[in-house]
Amino acid sequence: MLNVRLPSPVVELHDERLTAAGVRVLLKRDDLVHPEVPGNKWRKLKYNVPLAVSAGTLLTFGGAYSNHLRAVAAAGHHYGFNTIGVVRGEEHLPLNPSLAYAVSRGMHLTYLDRATYRAKTSPLVLDRLHQEFGDFHLLPEGGGNPAAVRGCAELLAELAEPYDILLCAVGTGTTLAGLTTGSQPTIGVPVLKASLEDDIVALQQTAFGERVGDWRLLAGYHFGGYAKRTPVLDAFIDDFVSRHGLALDWVYEAKMMYALFDQVRQGAFSTGTTIVALIN
Structure with a gap:
């Protein structure tokens, strides 16, 4: 069993740029849920673990x-089920x-060439995996399924303090x-170039039978695509550490927080707005 820290803490971000704009930012520190299965990783897995x-x-x-x-892999170790990781590309050792x-x-790794990986959800590829590994609970890449969506939705009950906007980084879109x-609007910051709204x-x-909620995607902050970075993003990360003592994950949260401060600079949020930013 995992000893998860829930609810994860909410802390105010004190920054003169926010104060000057009259905007208040609260960080939902989901990265502190568990050292091995942090944030939305745990929330996505919570209802998949029993399956x-x-x-x-x-x-x-x-x-x-x-x-x-x-x-x-960590969840399988702690809860006693086998895990198989299907990795994109060829094996490289070490x-x-x-x-x-x-x-x-304890995870067993197997590999698919990139062309086959793109068809990983096809019946042909899944049948091949079942022939090789037998029965298994299938979890999509990034953990995106209805059980994961339900787990992510539980975060909202932990936000006791009033807020106006919820902000999160977007990879597969499951958390969003x-x-x-x-009841409050949600803004997602995509960290890759692809259009994610349909997903x-x-x-x-x-999960719910229909599109739900007041939400939108704030594009233009992917810095070249998934797992891509630029000197501008790196400088922002370094500055954020020096100001606040928090090292942002450059794949997700750094892009989200850069977008937040850039939007504040542009006057996108009215005076008195309180934003909750999700740190996973």
Whole structure:
């Protein structure tokens, strides 16, 4: 069993740029939920864990540096089910730290070439995986399924202090799909170039039967695409650490927080606005 820290803490971000704009920012520190299965990783897995325990094995997908694979491997170790990680691309030895950690937690790794990986949800590829590994609980890449959406939606009940806008980074869109069930508007900052709105709507339709909530995507802050970075983003991260003592994850949260401060600079939020920013 995992000893998770819930509710995760909410702390105010004190910054003269926010004060000058009359904007208040609260950080929802979901990164502190658990050191091995932090934030939305735990929320996505919460209702998938019983299904994996029942099946005995959980199979999921990810890139060579996937934090999702690390979290799934840790969950399998703590809850006693087998984990299989289907990795995009060819095997490279020695394993990088992410995959080495997953293996240390008992995950079996298998690899698909990039063309086959793009068709990973097709019946042909899934049948092949079932033939090789038998029965398993299938968890999509990034953990995006109705059970994960339901887990992410539970975060809203932890926000006791009034706020006007909820802000989160968007990868697969699963977290945003759950967070939009609240009464306040939600803004998602995509960290990759691809259009994600249809994917988020599809997740909501599967989980809730329809598109729900007041939400929108704030594009233009992907810094070149998924897991891409630029000197501008790196300088923002360094400045944020020096100001606030918090090292932002450059794949997700740094892009979200850069977008927030850029929008504040542009006057996008009216005086008196309180924003909750989700740190995973």
